[in-house]
Amino acid sequence: MNIAVIAGSNRKNATSTQLCRYIVKQLEEKGCQTKLFDLYAKPLPFYCPDEEQADENVRALLRTLAEADGIILATSEYHGSITGVLKNALDFAGFDQFDGKIVLSVSSAGGAVGVSSLQHLQTIVRNVHGINCPEWISIGGAQREFTPEGEPKDGKTKERVLRTLNYFTSMIAAFRGNAS
Numbered sequence: 001m002n003i004a005v006i007a008g009s010n011r012k013n014a015t016s017t018q019l020c021r022y023i024v025k026q027l028e029e030k031g032c033q034t035k036l037f038d039l040y041a042k043p044l045p046f047y048c049p050d051e052e053q054a055d056e057n058v059r060a061l062l063r064t065l066a067e068a069d070g071i072i073l074a075t076s077e078y079h080g081s082i083t084g085v086l087k088n089a090l091d092f093a094g095f096d097q098f099d100g101k102i103v104l105s106v107s108s109a110g111g112a113v114g115v116s117s118l119q120h121l122q123t124i125v126r127n128v129h130g131i132n133c134p135e136w137i138s139i140g141g142a143q144r145e146f147t148p149e150g151e152p153k154d155g156k157t158k159e160r161v162l163r164t165l166n167y168f169t170s171m172i173a174a175f176r177g178n179a180s
């Protein structure tokens with residue numbers, strides 16, 4: 001099973017990106033193949049509908065999404081919504097990358113939970129014909145602390161991540177099994 005993980009922050013050591021790295025590690029331990037696409041490390045130009053997409057990072061992002069069986073989108077909560085860089089990245093994509101795929105939304109917020117950004121992400125996923133995973137992951141407040149090894153310090157957050165990833169991968173397997 002091939003999972004694309006999109007880290008949607010424009011900050012070097014973003015907690016949402018640290019969470020993505022932890023998620024990747026857990027998925028690989030479960031036997032999944034993963035590709036982490038970090039929008040800070042691979043910045044994209046502003047989306048312009050008038051222009052052909054020749055940019056190498058844009059093409060790499062679209063390829064990563066298209067090849068995936070399931071997709072994880074992670075954002076920092078900005079003004080009750082998703083980051084500008086993630087919205088810009090998603091504007092390059094559409095049905096070709098998302099149609100019929102299970103998508104898990106993940107957020108990191110200053111407040112206790114980032115429900116607004118998760119809901120906004122799920123709205124975008126629906127519009128590109130992705131299938132929203134009903135479970136989602138939000139870290140907020142002190143849950144945003146990680147050990148030097150990259151593990152969440154909060155044990156309940158670790159449990160929540162593992163439980164949600166199990167749900168997400170089971171959902172992908174069930175949908176793939178029923179594909180005609």
Ligand SMILES: Cc1cc2nc3c(=O)[nH]c(=O)nc-3n(C[C@H](O)[C@H](O)[C@H](O)COP(=O)(O)O)c2cc1C
Binds near residue numbers: 017111
């Ligand atoms: C421009 C901006 C807007 C923010 N808006 C919110 C917000 O609406 N709600 C919230 O809980 N936290 C808000 N925060 C705090 C971030 O969500 C919080 O620091 C988060 O952990 C950042 O994620 P990151 O570590 O992935 O960059 C905001 C931070 C910035 C820089």
